Amino acid sequence: MRIHIATDHAGLEFSRTLQEHLRGLGHEVIDHGPEDYDPLDDYPAFCINAALGVARDERAGVEALGVVFGGSGNGEQMAANKVEGIRAALVWNDATAELAREHNSANVISIGARQHPVEDAIRFIETFIATPFPGDERHVRRIAQLGEYERTGDIAGKQVDRP
Numbered sequence: 001m002r003i004h005i006a007t008d009h010a011g012l013e014f015s016r017t018l019q020e021h022l023r024g025l026g027h028e029v030i031d032h033g034p035e036d037y038d039p040l041d042d043y044p045a046f047c048i049n050a051a052l053g054v055a056r057d058e059r060a061g062v063e064a065l066g067v068v069f070g071g072s073g074n075g076e077q078m079a080a081n082k083v084e085g086i087r088a089a090l091v092w093n094d095a096t097a098e099l100a101r102e103h104n105s106a107n108v109i110s111i112g113a114r115q116h117p118v119e120d121a122i123r124f125i126e127t128f129i130a131t132p133f134p135g136d137e138r139h140v141r142r143i144a145q146l147g148e149y150e151r152t153g154d155i156a157g158k159q160v161d162r163p
């Protein structure tokens with residue numbers, strides 16, 4: 001599996017540990033930064049680039065997922081979700097790691113590196129990677145609605161207000 005990773009200063013140490021761990025498991029890891037510690041760096045571009053990598057791979061038929069993290073994971077999730085085709089879920093325990101795939105077919109997860117011991121966060125990420133999307137009709141339908149709104153600003157058959 002190809003894994004696109006991005007963080008900011010708050011997750012840099014964790015990013016290094018995680019990348020080594022994932023490479024050890026045989027994954028191809030693409031690091032979208034940052035390279036060096038800068039306490040004033042900004043997460044949006046790093047995370048958007050990781051999300052763009054996932055979206056680009058999906059369009060090319062390459063199996064890929066993304067992991068973004070910062071202090072809370074909140075801003076990183078917001079950044080990833082700005083990219084068309086990305087469904088980024090905030091993961092904060094084993095259940096949300098599984099549900100991110102099973103219910104949402106998330107292609108990116110976001111984790112707060114300051115919120116968890118590193119071994120827990122690694123376990124969430126391994127769970128996310130290992131959990132398939134079973135493709136239950138109700139979840140497929142809801143995910144399709146998200147994509148339709150993203151592309152058209154509307155959801156056929158639903159009441160969606162104008163901006």
Ligand SMILES: O=C[C@H](O)[C@H](O)[C@H](O)COP(=O)(O)O
Nearest residue numbers: 010070071072073074075076
């Ligand atoms: O949602 C954003 C992330 O949690 C950031 O990693 C966090 O805001 C960085 O905080 P600070 O600049 O205070 O280290």
